[in-house]
Amino acid sequence: xxxxxxxxxxxxxxxxxxxxxxxxxxxxxxxxxxxxxxxxxxxxxxxxxxxxxxxxxxxxxxxxxxxxxxxxxxxxxxxxxxxxxxxxxxxxxxxxxxxxxxxxxxxxxxxxxxxxxxxxxxxxxxxxxxxxxxxxxxxxxxxxxxxxxxxxxxxxxxxxxxxxxxxxxxxxxxxxxxxxxxxxxxxxxxxxxxxxxxxxxxxxxxxxxxxxxxxxxxxxxxxxxxxxxxxxxxxxxxxxxxxxxxxxxxxxxxxxxxxxxxxxxxxxxxxxxxxxxxxxxxxxxxxxxxxxxxxxxxxxxxxxxxxxxxxxxxxxxxxxxxxxxxxxxxxxxxxxxxxxxxxxxxxxxxxxxxxxxxxxxxxxxxxxxxxxxxxx
Amino acid sequence: xxxxxxxxxxxxxxxxxxxxxxxxxxxxxxxxxxxxxxxxxxxxxxxxxxxxxxxxxxxxxxxxxxxxxxxxxxxxxxxxxxxxxxxxxxxxxxxxxxxxxxxxxxxxxxxxxxxxxxxxxxxxxxxxxxxxxxxxxxxxxxxxxxxxxxxxxxxxxxxxxxxxxxxxxxxxxxxxxxxxxxxxxxxxxxxxxxxxxxxxxxxxxxxxxxxxxxxxxxxxxxxxxxxxxxxxxxxxxxxxxxxxxxxxxxxxxxxxxxxxxxxxxxxxxxxxxxxxxxxxxxxxxxxxxxxxxxxxxxxxxxxxxxxxxxxxx
Numbered sequence: 001x002x003x004x005x006x007x008x009x010x011x012x013x014x015x016x017x018x019x020x021x022x023x024x025x026x027x028x029x030x031x032x033x034x035x036x037x038x039x040x041x042x043x044x045x046x047x048x049x050x051x052x053x054x055x056x057x058x059x060x061x062x063x064x065x066x067x068x069x070x071x072x073x074x075x076x077x078x079x080x081x082x083x084x085x086x087x088x089x090x091x092x093x094x095x096x097x098x099x100x101x102x103x104x105x106x107x108x109x110x111x112x113x114x115x116x117x118x119x120x121x122x123x124x125x126x127x128x129x130x131x132x133x134x135x136x137x138x139x140x141x142x143x144x145x146x147x148x149x150x151x152x153x154x155x156x157x158x159x160x161x162x163x164x165x166x167x168x169x170x171x172x173x174x175x176x177x178x179x180x181x182x183x184x185x186x187x188x189x190x191x192x193x194x195x196x197x198x199x200x201x202x203x204x205x206x207x208x209x210x211x212x213x214x215x216x217x218x219x220x221x222x223x224x225x226x227x228x229x230x231x232x233x234x235x236x237x238x239x240x241x242x243x244x245x246x247x248x249x250x251x252x253x254x255x256x257x258x259x260x261x262x263x264x265x266x267x268x269x270x271x272x273x274x275x276x277x278x279x280x281x282x283x284x285x286x287x288x289x290x291x292x293x294x295x296x297x298x299x300x301x302x303x304x305x306x307x308x309x310x311x312x313x314x315x316x317x318x319x320x321x322x323x324x325x326x327x328x329x330x331x332x333x334x335x336x337x338x339x340x341x342x343x344x345x346x347x348x349x350x351x352x353x354x355x356x357x358x359x360x361x362x363x364x365x366x367x368x369x370x371x372x373x374x375x376x
Numbered sequence: 377x378x379x380x381x382x383x384x385x386x387x388x389x390x391x392x393x394x395x396x397x398x399x400x401x402x403x404x405x406x407x408x409x410x411x412x413x414x415x416x417x418x419x420x421x422x423x424x425x426x427x428x429x430x431x432x433x434x435x436x437x438x439x440x441x442x443x444x445x446x447x448x449x450x451x452x453x454x455x456x457x458x459x460x461x462x463x464x465x466x467x468x469x470x471x472x473x474x475x476x477x478x479x480x481x482x483x484x485x486x487x488x489x490x491x492x493x494x495x496x497x498x499x500x501x502x503x504x505x506x507x508x509x510x511x512x513x514x515x516x517x518x519x520x521x522x523x524x525x526x527x528x529x530x531x532x533x534x535x536x537x538x539x540x541x542x543x544x545x546x547x548x549x550x551x552x553x554x555x556x557x558x559x560x561x562x563x564x565x566x567x568x569x570x571x572x573x574x575x576x577x578x579x580x581x582x583x584x585x586x587x588x589x590x591x592x593x594x595x596x597x598x599x600x601x602x603x604x605x606x607x608x609x610x611x612x613x614x615x616x617x618x619x620x621x622x623x624x625x626x627x628x629x630x631x632x633x634x635x636x637x638x639x640x641x642x643x644x645x646x647x648x649x650x651x652x653x654x655x656x657x658x659x660x661x662x663x664x665x666x667x668x669x670x671x672x673x674x675x676x677x678x679x680x681x682x683x684x685x686x687x688x689x
Contacts, residue, residue: 006478010467017466017507210460217426217456217533218479219448375428 003220007228011202015232024198029190029240033247036186037179046072047131049096050088052079057105059146063116066142067098072134085119095121096131108146172341183248184340185309185333188270190240192303192329195271197295199233199278204291207282212375222372230275237271238264248340257343266335266353272360273328279367283374303329328363331356377440379404379531379562380425384434387420394420396585397434402564402578404530407557409576410566411681417585418566422535425564427451439530452480455524455532455561459539461516463523465509469500472508473523480527494522497552514545518552525556532556534565538572550575570678581681589684593677600684601675603627604644604651608636609669610662619661625654630682637679646672 015021049067053060067073076094079085085097099117107114118135120128206212215225241264248254256263277299285291305311306320307329313321324330331352338344346353380402387395395417402408412418423429425438427447435442441449463472473491477483482490495501498518500511511519517537525532534553538546550572557563565576573579573593580590589596610616613631620629620638627639638658644651655670662668 002481003479006475010464010471010475013471014464014466209465210458210462211464213458213460214456214462214476215479216428217451217454218476219452220479 003224004228004231007220007224008231011228011232015236021198025194025236025240026243028193029186029244030247032190033183033186033244034251037183037252044072044127044130046074047096047134048076048094049073049098050077050079050085050094051075052082052085052097052099054102055100055104059105059108060100063100063104063142066138067135070134070138072131072138089119089121092121092123095127096135109150111150179252180254180341181337182310183252183254184336185307187241187244187267187336188307188329188332189304189309190244191237191267191271191332192274192300194237194240195233195274196278196281196299197292198236199229199275200281200285200291200295201288202233203229203279203282204285204288208287216375222375223368225375226279226368226371230279233278234268234271234275237267241267254340256340258339258345262345263336263339266332266339266349266356269353269356269360270328270332270335273356273363276360276363276365276367279371280363283367283370303327306330307333309333328356328359331359377404378402378437379406380408380436380438380564382425382434382436385421385424385431385436386433387417387424387429388432394585395424395431395582398582398585398587399434400580400587400590402531402562404562405557405560406577407553407563407565407575409573409579410564410582411570411573411579412566412582413685416582418582419535421582422533422564422566425450426454426456426533453530455527455529457520457524457532457534457537459536461513461520463508463516463520465507467508468505469495469508469511469519470504472519473526476523477526482527490526490528494519494526497555498522513541514548517541517545517549521549521552521556525561529561531562531564534563536566536568538567538569546572570676570681573677579677581684583685583688588688589680596677596680597675600680601639603642604640605673605675605679606638606640606655606658607632607669607671607673608638608658608662609634609671610636610667611665616662616665620658623657623661625657628683628686630679630686632678637673637675637682639675639679639683 015025051064051067053064064075068075073096077084077088079088079097082099085099088094089097097117097119099119101115101117104114104116118132120132122128203212206215245256245260249256278295281291281295281299285294306313306324306327308324309329313324313330316324335349335352335356338349378401380400382401383399384397385395385399386393386397398421410418410421420429424431424443425436427438427443427450430447431444435444437443438450439453441447441453443450464475467475470491473494474487477487477490492501495504498515498521500506500515500519503511508516508519521532521534521537524534538549541549546569553563553565553575565572567573576593578590578592579596581588589600591599608616613634613636617629617631617636620626620636625640627641629636629638631637640654651672658670659668
């Protein structure tokens with residue numbers, strides 16, 4: 001016990017002397033959070049649009065006004081010819097080009113179907129489909145207005161039959177801001193970086209400078225070394241969580257709806273896996289550089305991609321979906337989103353928590369055995 | 377009772393035999409030199425003796441404990457210091473001593489007392505709060521030794537402790553080794569520097585995992601080079617060596633910087649007529665290369681080992 005305490009206090013002293021570590025643990029998470037909070041934003045607040053109005057009629061102007069009035073479209077350019085629309089799209093000045101043909105009003109008034117051309121920049125499919133949804137809505141109500149006006153003018157009295165209007169309510173994230181969805185998962189990312197990356201680096205560093213060799217010939221036991229190394233990094237992990245949650249609360253106004261205790265407990269289970277992985281990486285790397293590259297490219301990146309952090313797991317091919325079951329971050333993201341956004345507790349999340357716990361124990365066991373064997 | 381008692385120690389890595397059936401013993405308080413070329417099996421042997429590598433067969437008792445049956449007790453009773461500086465550079469001198477002393481169970485008064493001893497022998501009194509990485513190599517080395525023997529082990533293993541250290545610091549370091557051995561601690565040291573080996577009470581030499589010589593420096597010289605050794609100082613040493621090899625008086629010949637050490641086939645007194653004849657023959661051989669100085673010298677350990685290793689090849 002004494003030796004472990006000695007080891008932990010040694011780790012903290014070394015940590016405090018290393019300004020780089022300080023930055024990685026305390027400043028980087030906050031900066032990452034703030035940047036991601038603004039950058040991880042897939043909401044489309046307005047669509048830059050170029051309009052080439054060949055008709056220049058009352059009806060065509062009415063349509064343009066409706067588009068602008070919707071608040072979703074910002075008319076960047078009233079084009080004078082078709083080429084201008086094209087070049088605006090090419091230069092990504094606008095996301096959407098609208099061409100109104102010169103017989104637009106004539107056709108409408110003669111009760112025929114009037115076509116307009118709408119071109120999207122589909123390089124970001126997500127944005128284009130959101131924008132096309134907006135425009136479809138606006139055109140629908142525009143045509144409805146046109147037909148009502150025509151019917152009114154014709155003097156025929158018709159009564160509209162009842163139709164279905166959806167009344168949608170969005171739960172948990174009423175404004176549908178991506179930020180609310182993304183930020184809680186950052187707790188997971190920060191923990192990964194601190195526990196996998198820093199742990200493996202700290203151990204490999206001892207091997208590199210020769211202190212590990214010295215430790216091996218002392219009576220210190222491998223388990224004491226493992227605990228002595230891992231406890232400080234899990235404490236740093238908790239410090240980082242508190243930091244991230246505070247920034248989330250006081251900067252972005254995202255409150256933790258569920259229990260903090262439960263959040264910390266599941267974070268601890270998650271850290272069992274990631275600390276174990278860090279330990280494992282240290283056993284297969286001889287230099288800090290190797291440890292850095294192995295942890296970043298072979299562990300952290302695949303883990304993030306397969307976790308559902310940025311790409312929804314449901315849209316992955318079936319085979320890949322199976323692989324995601326092996327990724328601890330996948331469960332942790334479900335848990336942390338559940339706790340922060342939905343206020344879920346153990347009753348709702350026990351399955352994920354149980355899997356995470358078992359994975360953690362398993363990974364930690366394997367890595368510890370490997371670490372021990374590696375020392376000999 | 378001997379400090380270290382090695383019997384038929386063997387270590388194989390797959391089909392490669394790193395240490396092949398070596399036996400020797402080290403007495404209490406001895407300074408014991410363990411010599412051999414790189415890859416001769418020195419590190420493997422040290423690792424086994426420190427209880428961190430299990431032997432394939434054979435055993436050794438280190439300060440009374442079997443390295444194969446009770447390596448943990450072995451670890452508690454030894455100190456170890458390697459060529460690689462193995463204290464924490466980002467801790468202060470004091471913190472390093474606290475840490476390593478603590479690992480060996482030192483605390484309170486005893487820790488304090490041993491710490492001030494370690495500081496004294498490494499010449500770092502009043503520098504407790506210096507960051508270790510800022511010390512010069514000589515200080516670092518002595519501090520590492522201080523940390524390794526702080527818990528007063530019965531044996532301390534020094535694995536090439538003076539690698540990369542300047543001559544003056546090396547000398548100071550060896551003074552320290554003598555002090556430690558005088559206080560009763562057995563010192564087991566490997567080194568590349570054969571002049572350092574002269575400081576040892578006893579030496580063994582291993583080559584390709586096999587023990588090829590053992591004894592005190594004087595014994596070794598006497599046993600393996602009883603014959604006269606001539607030092608020939610001249611220009612074009614390598615050309616001269618080529619000419620000396622086929623001669624009937626030559627047992628072995630090797631280059632030592634600007635001079636040649638020639639071991640003769642028998643022993644001569646300085647006044648011997650035969651020796652004079654040999655000297656003349658050498659002068660003739662060397663021909664027209666300017667001044668040639670020939671002197672009888674006392675062989676060094678280096679002569680012994682080169683001679684031994686050459687015989688093996």
